[in-house]
Amino acid sequence: MRVVAKFGGTSLGSGDRIDRAADSVAKAVREGHQIAVVASAMGSTTDDLLEDITFDAEESDRAEIVSMGERTSVRMLKAALAARDIDAVFLEPGHPDWPVVTNSRGEVDVEETRKRTQKLAEQMGDVVPVVTGFLAEDHDGNVTTLGRGGSDTTAVMLGRYMDADEVVIVTDVEGIMTGDPHVVEGARNVGEITVDELRNLSFRGAEVVAPSALTYKDADLDVRVIHYQHSDLLTGGTDIEGEFENIIDMRDAPLACLTVAGRAIRNSHGILSRLSGALSDADINIDGVASGMDSITFYVDAEVAERAENVLHGEVVAEDTLSSVTVTDDVAVIRVLGGDFPSQPGVVRDIVNPISDAGISLHDVITSATSVAVFVPWDDRERALDAVQDHFEG
Missing domain, CATH: 3.40.1160.10 (Acetylglutamate kinase-like)
Incomplete structure (x- = not known):
């Protein structure tokens, strides 16, 4: 050997x-x-x-x-x-x-x-x-x-x-x-x-x-x-x-975007746990989560969007710090998985800019150490995928 x-x-x-x-x-x-x-x-x-x-x-x-x-x-x-x-x-x-x-x-x-x-x-x-x-x-x-x-x-x-x-x-x-x-x-x-x-x-x-x-x-x-x-x-x-591989993947089914708004959610202990736990208890899988100071957004299968909205609405009614839940349908997600993203300055820009240059709006960008997920309108998914692939594989 x-x-x-x-x-x-x-x-x-x-x-x-x-x-x-x-x-x-x-x-x-x-x-x-x-x-x-x-x-x-x-x-x-x-x-x-x-x-x-x-x-x-x-x-x-x-x-x-x-x-x-x-x-x-x-x-x-x-x-x-x-x-x-x-x-x-x-x-x-x-x-x-x-x-x-x-x-x-x-x-x-x-x-x-x-x-x-x-x-x-x-x-x-x-x-x-x-x-x-x-x-x-x-x-x-x-x-x-x-x-x-x-x-x-x-x-x-x-x-x-x-x-x-x-x-x-x-x-x-x-x-x-x-x-x-x-x-x-x-x-x-x-x-x-x-x-x-x-x-x-x-x-x-x-x-x-x-x-x-x-x-x-x-x-x-x-x-x-x-x-x-x-x-x-x-x-x-x-x-x-x-x-390691750089993988560009597009989910083949549409998602729904459910946003829960409230007062200083990020500083409220246990809110994210309660909301995600309620969805889990209802056997609803969460594809992605994004949080802000006053909101938490969940991405779920479009086919369970109505049920998810009712589940989250129940939590909104029960929790004083939460005010409302809203739904956006027909969202696509494209994920880029890479081996060493933290050592690649500008990698998020390299993913987002080609989509922006194609005139496609972004619902969200969720990043981790090893992947970047971009959420775009369902009707624009193919153009967005082509734009990212052309940049990384061109």
Whole structure:
């Protein structure tokens, strides 16, 4: 097997942990596997270095300074592997075989990075490359960085471009857990999770695998998360399945838009729960919810609109802070699902502007970390879909 093993800062946080990491790599190599290693900075080195930059440093100087954590880690790991009679070489920006290249905008140069990574992969039968995570270099040889979670990004990107069988993320948790084991009693490991599930957890604070890394995962590349105390790189932990896709989807049935108005609804405890609970009790599915200071809007199937209106009206009559409910029929929804929306400035504009340019009015726009839903008049749905598709797929 060809495997990329990424060791996070916690898993390299002490000499004992570096020994443990080297033991696991050496074991896999002796079993006949081709292993490439990606190393984060030891412990909290990068954060410590950033905190110490209290002066107005140029971006190039900041990148050079924070690179010292990863540069130290790869030297430590290479030395630990050499002590175990494993032929290894550390790679950092400036090395002739350095693989990760960024363009003038600071984005990964995919063509050049793929070419260099494939060349590096050809050497893996004879040597273990130990690569600094998080770092890159531009075409002029200047050090750049891949942003938050950049070591994860390095690992999955290299795994994809070198046609690896698997990327193993070694961290301080035993795979993906059902809850935070430091907070929740009885938290247990999840054996499998999809990319879509994990990206939603990651965007909402689960610091396991960076969403930017998962954008490089394709269906043929296995990604697994294991605990640093696990001695075998090739077993255990949580398997991450599937791949990110930009999906543009239009619901094939009309919706109705029901808006409940009231006084300072957002500051009224339990109003949203009462209204959505009443719809649920009536077996009415909610397709989308939007809220303002003085209103809450529900999108439901058009065929149950009348029943939903009566349910919500009953809540309006029973609650002094609510004043009225109104219905707009024949609404269409188009959803754009993406892998890494928070790191794409202007993505909402890129969805909304083509619809506006086509002269189509918007009922609503509802966003999350991984999707944007636009609600338009039913009769304009095809034109709106074409406008969005032309922009994203053109």
